Amino acid sequence: MRWKKAIPGVDQALLVKDAAKLMPDPMRRQFLRxxxxxxALAFLTGCDIIDGDTAESVLRKVSDFNDGAQAAIFxxxxxxxxxxESDITRPFPFNAYYSLAEAPMVDxxxxxxxxxxxxxxxxxxxxxxxxxLPEVSQITRHVCVEGWSAIGSWQGARLSDFLxxxxxxTRARYIWFKCAEGYTNTIDMASALxxxxxxxxxxxxxxxxxxxxxxxxxxxPTKLGYKNPKYVVAMEVTNTDKGGxxxxxxxxxxxxx
Numbered sequence: 001m002r003w004k005k006a007i008p009g010v011d012q013a014l015l016v017k018d019a020a021k022l023m024p025d026p027m028r029r030q031f032l033r034x035x036x037x038x039x040a041l042a043f044l045t046g047c048d049i050i051d052g053d054t055a056e057s058v059l060r061k062v063s064d065f066n067d068g069a070q071a072a073i074f075x076x077x078x079x080x081x082x083x084x085e086s087d088i089t090r091p092f093p094f095n096a097y098y099s100l101a102e103a104p105m106v107d108x109x110x111x112x113x114x115x116x117x118x119x120x121x122x123x124x125x126x127x128x129x130x131x132x133l134p135e136v137s138q139i140t141r142h143v144c145v146e147g148w149s150a151i152g153s154w155q156g157a158r159l160s161d162f163l164x165x166x167x168x169x170t171r172a173r174y175i176w177f178k179c180a181e182g183y184t185n186t187i188d189m190a191s192a193l194x195x196x197x198x199x200x201x202x203x204x205x206x207x208x209x210x211x212x213x214x215x216x217x218x219x220x221p222t223k224l225g226y227k228n229p230k231y232v233v234a235m236e237v238t239n240t241d242k243g244g245x246x247x248x249x250x251x252x253x254x255x256x257x
Contacts, residue, residue: 080196080221080257083139088204089150092142094211095225097245104180104231108215114234117176120167127215131201133157133165138196140221142228143257152212154219155202160193168237176242177218180231185244187220187227188254196221199232227255 094100112124136158143149163170175192177185191197198219201208208214213230220228226246236242247253 080140083141083151085139085153087151088139088153092150092152092203092212093148095144095146096230098181100211103210105210106180106215106231106233111215111233113216113232114178115166115236116234117236117238118169118172119163119237122166127201130157130199130216133162133199136198137205138198138219138221140196140219142221142225144225145251145255153204154198154200154217155205156198156200156216156219158195159197159199159218160195162199163192163237172237173239174237174241176236176238177229177232178234178236179229180233183229183231183245184242185218185227185229186242186247186253187218187223191220191222194220194222222257224252224255224257226251 094103096103108127111127113130114124115122134157135155137153137155139151139153141149141151159175163175170189170193173189174186175189177187179185196219200213200217200219201215203209203212208217213232216232217230218228218232227244241253244251244253247255
């Protein structure tokens with residue numbers, strides 16, 4: 001294997017730390033305890049790290065490995081922890097790549113959720129029709145990739161129930177979401193069918209505020225925050241990975257928390 005001790009423009013220590021961040025917790029601890037070096041990364045990925053471009057390639061290979069590992073250990077029967085009302089973070093933080101003043105303002109009266117792809121019934125859903133679906137509630141922790149977390153109370157319909165109601169082909173691989181501000185996100189079908197994955201219409205038993213994604217947020221407590229799209233206006237059941245806003249910029253695709 002070719003190897004250059006000096007990597008122009010690459011901080012080796014930061015490279016190893018960034019790679020470790022992309023790994024599941026047990027693997028991260030083992031990696032950092034062991035031969036945590038750029039050489040170890042090269043061995044792991046089969047890449048010759050000689051410059052910034054190949055360093056980025058190494059991190060992407062580790063990220064892809066992380067996605068596969070998370071998907072392999074994901075269980076549709078294992079639930080995320082739930083909490084008491086007294087544990088709710090108040091105020092629950094607003095977080096986005098734009099300010100609250102720039103958040104979408106969706107007209108609930110004219111809103112219709114568009115449904116597309118591998119489903120039997122593509123009739124759009126009004127907000128009243130969505131609100132009439134059987135309601136479930138959860139108090140779960142939102143974990144942000146930036147390192148903070150907050151506990152919130154969410155009410156809405158199970159996404160799995162909705163998919164069955166519209167005759168979705170649950171053998172399909174993905175669900176793609178489009179949001180009012182142009183944000184997009186794709187999740188795997190196993191995560192979509194998880195019992196805690198929710199089409200959230202309320203926060204703390206009140207109509208979902210604009211800050212948290214009115215009229216609908218997809219709440220997935222088994223995934224990091226950027227995999228929980230807000231202001232959802234359309235969804236598609238598909239076998240094509242259509243990517244997502246952050247994933248297309250290099251974030252982990254699976255995004256497990």
